[in-house]
Amino acid sequence: MKKTEDKSVIYKSLWIMGTVMILAVLIIELVSIFLIQRDRRKTERLFSNTIESYGQFWEDKFASTSKALLLMSGTDSTPYYQQLCISKDPLTVETAKVQQQKIMIEMGERYGREMMLFVYVPERNIYFVSTEEGTTYAYQRAFKEKIISYIANQYQEPEKNWIFMEFDGHQYLARIYSAENGYIGAAFSLERIVSGFVGERKDLCVEVRNNETGEIKIHQGTRKSGISTTCVYPLKYTNAQIYVSMDEGMLDPGGTFGTLLLMGVMMLAIASILMAIGLQGKTVFAPLEQLRRAMEQYSTGDLDVRLPERENVSQIGQLYQTFNHMADQIQILRIDVYEKELERQRARSRFLQVQIQPHFYTNILNLIHGMAQIQDFEEIQKLCRVSAAYFRYLMGQKGTFVPLKEELRCLTSYIEIQHCRYKDMLEIQVNVETEMEDEMILPLVIQTFVGNSVKHNIMLVPHLEIELTVKREGEHDLLILIEDNGLGFKKEILDKINRNESIEEEGEHIGIQNVKERIREFYGEAYELKITSQPGYSEIRILLPRIEKQ
Structure with missing residues (x-):
């Protein structure tokens, strides 16, 4: 009878180990869910970082362009703009026109001809522009009329940020500086800003909105009717915000069905584990719980606690005997150990005092x-x-x-x-x-x-x-x-x-x-x-x- 019960515990343990090995296969499914979610978060971070990097790229352009405009209009670098505005010598003014336009063309080339640069001196009827790539003569005239009209009717000095402007149905972000009796400025096309991010991709929807009014200034890409993830990046130095939406399917290639299937398998695995635990509760876990409570009671200072002797010699019965024997030995030695530990604690206290x-x-x-x-x-x-x-x-x-x-x-x-x-x-x-x-x-x-x-x-x-x-x-x-x-x-x-x-x-x-x-x-x-x-x-x-x- 004793040998039968002893073997029974072993067989039950082996059965549990086999069950755990089978369930390990199911746990892989849980890991798969975790990996899917982790990859999704990585994709989201990459998506967000890409938008942030692109936004910072344009912020740097806005900042460097503003600095270049201020340098051109100042007296510390080249005097040509100042000569255009205030010189009374016609030859000097004409020479300054040529040189200033040359500087603006060179600056436009450095920026890949992605913007419109202009100088306008109303009193002398001077206006010239360095155009962005691909613009027509008619478009340049519309741009000139818009700039002159804006300066005459709407310009309020100073503008704190790059502002929205519309030229012939096209949206721009523009910055205008007033120096002496003239104006110098630049404008970037929102179409260029958006198309540079979207490219040939069909899974993105990009919008530029006015941060103050919420008005959509430009829209590119296809709006998705399903669930999508949107990242918003406010452009510094402007009143613009970039809204980029991506279809949820691009972030979760496995789809919702795959995730639900994995979750179902995981729940089945948990149910199997609970059933195995329930079957073993009476013969294994309950005696072990009794041992745990006895050890906990012993650790709180109740040194008289003992476990009931079991008639069988199974592993659990041996644990009970070992615990009782250990408790007896500790009770015999506890006084001597306690006194020695007190002395050690005093020595340790003196050591800490040195420290x-x-x-x-x-x-x-x-x-x-x-x-x-x-x-x-x-x-x-x-x-x-x-x-x-x-x-x-x-x-x-x-x-x-x-x-x-x-x-x-x-x-x-x-x-x-x-x-x-x-x-x-x-x-x-x-x-x-x-x-x-x-x-x-x-x-x-x-x-x-x-x-x-x-x-x-x-x-x-x-x-x-x-x-x-x-x-x-x-x-x-x-x-x-x-x-x-x-x-x-x-x-x-x-x-x-x-x-x-x-x-x-x-x-x-x-x-x-x-x-x-x-x-x-x-x-x-x-x-x-x-x-x-x-x-x-x-x-x-x-x-x-x-x-x-x-």
Whole structure:
């Protein structure tokens, strides 16, 4: 009976695996729906980006044309327009006509003859134009009459944007500038703007509308009666908006039917999965749910919870037995583990206290502020880079022990920060052999003592010199020597440190006190910390057992 039930669980599991494999084929359909939607979004983004790029292309043309018109009408570039308007010498005026028209023709050629350029001086009855490609003489005359009529009756200086104008049934965007007693301007055909986007495509419908009135100025392409997607792009420097519509079928080649079919298959797959789960609920999922509730209850602190013993030896019955056995063992060991964890937490708290140096953070910020005032950007970049590396190490997740090379990398960042602050007032020499870099030590031991030396001596000696040496002492110990030429420790502080007494109440060298407690926590009594100090010379000798890298 036991073997039969044991096999039953296995067969049921295999049956579920087979069902999942069959359903995996159906899940591919769901992925297909996702891919269709993703491709549709890509097409929409491409559609929108294309319209935006084309709109920006014309905005650049409007901007550059406006700038060119202003330059031609000004005095800083060529004087020909000014001579046309104000010169009293007939020969100068005629020469200016020829030169100005030459400039306008060259400008029209640069723009591919896509616009109409004109100059009009009413008082002297001067008018000439550089035409767009393909215009007839009659069309030019109609353009001239429209420009002259508009200037005489409607022109209000200054025009803020390119405005709509109609010439002989054709729509334009025009810009007119008034300078001296004349006018200079340009006009772009809306037909060119629209046809340049539509081209030979039959699936697009493009309109240009007046942004203020909503009036459709030009329309090209075939309107679709079905669902379509429309993108609107307002042209800067004008009152125009481009409306581009695309048939929904171009965005979704599979069509709605394909999507619905895939959705139906997906729903069938979900129904199959639910049926499989329901069939297994009584024999597999319900016992597992009971196990989950027991584990959850146990995790909330109810250490007396146990699962009922099952008569069979199935996998679930073994899980129940394992849980009960585990709970019994944890109850036996929990007090000892709890006490050890409390001690670890205290050590961790002391480690965090070493890490938290608000005065150091604020000093760095003040230093950056000072550098910014004198615009020393190169030093600011350097200080930000080394500070980021330093704080990344302090705040990063580290194990109990770290490789010596990581500690030295942190120390290097700290030294560079201090050099930014004190320049030539500080010199630090590091003597570490390359093969020593993989030795494991407690983090921030070296940096704490070096930082203590800098903090208590940098402003009190003309030139602070610190020397760090790390080497092996015998086969089983690691020796760290830190020497400086500072003022040295106060005698009462030094005596307490060497007697392993607490110095926390003194309000100074708190970092050293924390390091001592952390070293004692993780190395026990198998370490040595001795400080020799006198005015002008201090030596910190730390002897630690070597830690084998795991």
